[in-house]
Amino acid sequence: MSRFNQVIDRMNTRSVKWDLTESLFKNDQVLPMWVADMDFQTPKAVTDAIAERAAHGIFGYTITDEKIHQSIQNWLSTQHDWDIDTKWLSFSPGVVPSLHTMIEALTDKEDPILIQTPVYPPFYDVIKKHERTIVKNPLQQQDGKYEIDFNDFEEKLKQGVKAFILCNPHNPVGRVWTKEELQKMADLCLKHDVLIFSDEIHADLVFPGHKHIPIASLSDDIAEATITCLSPTKTFNLAGLQVSYIVTPNAGYRKKINDQFGLQGIKMLNTLGITALEAAYDHGDEWLEELIGVLDDHKKYLIDTIHSHTDKVQVVEPEGTYLVWLDCRGLGLSHEELKTFMQEKAKVGLNDGASFGEEGEGFMRINIACPRPILEDGVHRILEAIDSKE
Structure with a gap:
């Protein structure tokens, strides 16, 4: 197994991303894919x-x-x-x-x-x-x-x-x-x-x-x-x-x-x-090279899976970072409704697009720096919620 596909339990490590899930999203079943840290271990040399x-x-x-x-x-x-x-x-x-x-x-x-x-x-x-x-x-x-x-x-x-x-x-x-x-x-x-x-x-x-x-x-x-x-x-x-x-x-x-x-x-x-x-x-250069390959694969998976399934969400393809901007305006929801939809229906914890400015209303930000099983879980939750909405 690739070191980047190993799912590591981060609960009870005082992790902002994982241990604050219930207090931030009012539901401990929400999958956190928001704050900009990775669910990957740092290089062994570190x-x-x-x-x-x-x-x-x-x-x-x-x-x-x-x-x-x-x-x-x-x-x-x-x-x-x-x-x-x-x-x-x-x-x-x-x-x-x-x-x-x-x-x-x-x-x-x-x-x-x-x-x-x-x-x-x-x-x-x-x-x-x-x-x-x-x-x-x-x-x-x-x-x-x-x-x-x-x-x-x-x-x-x-x-x-x-x-x-x-x-x-x-x-x-x-x-x-x-x-x-x-x-x-x-x-x-x-x-x-x-x-x-x-x-x-x-x-x-x-x-x-x-x-x-x-x-x-x-x-x-x-x-x-x-x-x-x-x-x-x-x-x-x-x-x-x-x-x-x-x-x-x-x-x-x-x-x-x-x-x-x-x-x-x-x-x-x-x-x-x-x-x-x-x-x-x-x-760390060899580890970083491998990381970029993993993130590139994750980016392609996210784009291909969402765009082949729905035209209601458009993935803005990133040229850098592991943070991806999702254009959710096609869902026809107000921004508050969109936040509720992602949190309560899809049960994924994403960054609220409006927090990046009024130009972000109707958008959400997802963090793809996680093992593939977590990414697939998050994407499927979003798509299933869209299907149930329709």
Whole structure:
């Protein structure tokens, strides 16, 4: 049996995804396929490294040394053709804390900040909580694929936008932005003096035929205007270890970010997170290659099975991430009815599309990073509920 087809019981492990099912969905029979972590074990090299470090028995204050910095540098170079200077690195427990820090350090109250909707819900939260102003550049769905409205993008930038939070690969619509798209967005940001905060946490999870390009890798000028957030946590299922990093070529911005971390009391990462990052980046490439193959098969299964059975739900084919955007508007339900239908009739726990913005009404997001039996169970539940509705 493939290591990715083994069903592992995650109940009673304090799992957000599994142990909160009843409280979130009001029914312990709901199959959770929502929050963005995987039901796969991390590479053995990672668990071995953690076990070896744990056996030492002392978990005092722990630094990120040059060896860790080089692991990151090598990973970005080999995986994404991006050559960074290790001096550009800062560290954080997660990408969302990093976004909070960047907004506080590099923008001012009421500054307009641009996002491309529908988008990861914390983007709204980090803007609102710091009393900045949300500006939307809604993505346009054309022939089932999401595209950027560049005319609207520039018009919004002209309104005094201070920063643009880029999501690449995009969550939830699954786009991996092309070099041409990235170049056009970056050029417009430079033209209008807009900072780019780039969330690239899904960078490693890209399907065959597509390539992730860090926007800061396009040119030195773009790099100077860009702060990039990355982490091994989505790639290797390490979210609970809370480890991420920021790449900031601009020394002035980097100092402001690090000073802001200092004001928050964030000085270092946890010991096992650092251990996991190093092991994953040094030894995880073969595991990742196998994972991508499994996710690609899962994606094809989801699309083929749903589209051969019903035209009421359209799968927006992702180019990256293990999160898939389902267009359920053909079911003819209001958004509240759709949520009830999935939760009570299909008994699957999906992400509510409207939580990604009003552009997500009528959509749901499903997580396909699970063993095939779980995926098949979830898909069949949805299709059986559609059949019974008709």
